[in-house]
Amino acid sequence: MILARQMxxxxxxxxRRLAGTRFMIANLLLAALPVVxxxxxxxxxRIQQPDPPSIEMARVEAAHYFQFILRxxxxxxxxxxxxxxxxxxxxxxxxxxxxxxxxxxxPIPRWAMVAARFVGYxxxxxxxxxxxxxxxxxxxxxxxxxxxxLIQDLFxxxxxxxxxxxxxxxxxxxxxxxxxxxxxxxSAFKTLVFAPLLWVWDGLxxxxxxxxxxxxxxxxxxxxxxxxxxxxxxxxxxxxxxxxTTQSLFAIAxxxxxxxxxxxxxxxxxxxxxxxxxx
Numbered sequence: 001m002i003l004a005r006q007m008x009x010x011x012x013x014x015x016r017r018l019a020g021t022r023f024m025i026a027n028l029l030l031a032a033l034p035v036v037x038x039x040x041x042x043x044x045x046r047i048q049q050p051d052p053p054s055i056e057m058a059r060v061e062a063a064h065y066f067q068f069i070l071r072x073x074x075x076x077x078x079x080x081x082x083x084x085x086x087x088x089x090x091x092x093x094x095x096x097x098x099x100x101x102x103x104x105x106x107p108i109p110r111w112a113m114v115a116a117r118f119v120g121y122x123x124x125x126x127x128x129x130x131x132x133x134x135x136x137x138x139x140x141x142x143x144x145x146x147x148x149x150l151i152q153d154l155f156x157x158x159x160x161x162x163x164x165x166x167x168x169x170x171x172x173x174x175x176x177x178x179x180x181x182x183x184x185x186x187s188a189f190k191t192l193v194f195a196p197l198l199w200v201w202d203g204l205x206x207x208x209x210x211x212x213x214x215x216x217x218x219x220x221x222x223x224x225x226x227x228x229x230x231x232x233x234x235x236x237x238x239x240x241x242x243x244x245t246t247q248s249l250f251a252i253a254x255x256x257x258x259x260x261x262x263x264x265x266x267x268x269x270x271x272x273x274x275x276x277x278x279x
Contacts, residue, residue: 010113014090014120023089027082027125031132034073038136041065042143059153062144063160067227069136070167075221076202079129079174084195086125087182090117091263114264118183125175130168137164163226170224177217177252180259187266210241217255220248 018024045061137160142150154161185194202218213219223242243251 008116010116011120011123014117015124018086018089018121018124021089023085026085027128030078030082031128034069034078034136035132035139037073038065038069038139039143042140045144059145059149062140063227066137066140069140070133071222071225074129074133074171075174076199076218078132079171080178080199080202081195082125082129083175083178084182084185084192084198086121087179087184088186088192088195090121091183091186091267111264114183114260114267118179118260121179122175125179126172129171129175133168133171134164166224166226170221173224173252174217174221177256177259180256180263183263184259184266187263214243214251217252219243220251223248 138150141153145153153159154164181198182195185192188194202216205213205216205218205222208216220243224245
């Protein structure tokens with residue numbers, strides 16, 4: 001019970017500290033980007049077609065735009081950098097602010113400190129990303145079809161509510177995996193130099209042979225999404241066969257756990273050395 005209360009207090013402290021860093025400004029801008037893009041799309045569509053010839057055709061068009069935003073902007077850009085930046089921040093924050101000695105003096109195991117910080121990061125990032133995602137959906141569908149069309153699209157025959165919840169869950173898994181990688185990267189590097197390299201690797205997904213593509217996390221996140229946009233010639237085409245659900249979940253869990261263990265191992269041996277050469 002004492003450990004649980006200590007971890008709860010440390011989690012709340014981690015959320016407050018992370019929310020007050022310069023990294024949070026970048027995260028807010030990243031989360032706002034798809035919302036702004038969605039507004040631009042809705043305005044452009046209403047100007048181009050004030051009265052769509054077919055409601056069903058317009059709904060398919062809106063769904064395509066949403067999938068484009070979800071797959072290319074949220075999954076590959078917004079979630080990736082929010083998770084990497086935040087994971088890096090919770091690993092480096094105490095060293096940069098010279099507060100590590102205060103943390104280490106607390107009567108709490110180091111593994112619990114890492115766990116509390118990671119939970120705090122997840123709570124903050126999930127709230128930010130899912131608020132942005134659902135707001136983008138509400139703007140796109142509600143702005144195009146009004147409140148009645150929005151309710152019909154969510155709860156009507158073949159409604160999108162189940163798919164939207166599953167897509168939200170995939171983004172949460174991406175926040176866990178990329179956040180763990182960011183935390184491990186923050187333990188090994190003093191700057192975010194590794195982030196662009198990893199992002200470029202994941203961005204090569206559509207052009208890689210099947211065997212190499214399976215080394216990319218994006219492949220497994222794309223495979224878990226409920227929509228299969230594989231029509232020939234589409235920008236969202238997923239070349240090759242998507243991974244099975246069990247394979248995707250195993251690969252994501254393996255990477256996440258490995259990265260967390262690495263970050264924990266480094267933190268277990270970390271010393272209070274506040275200088276330019278500190279790891």
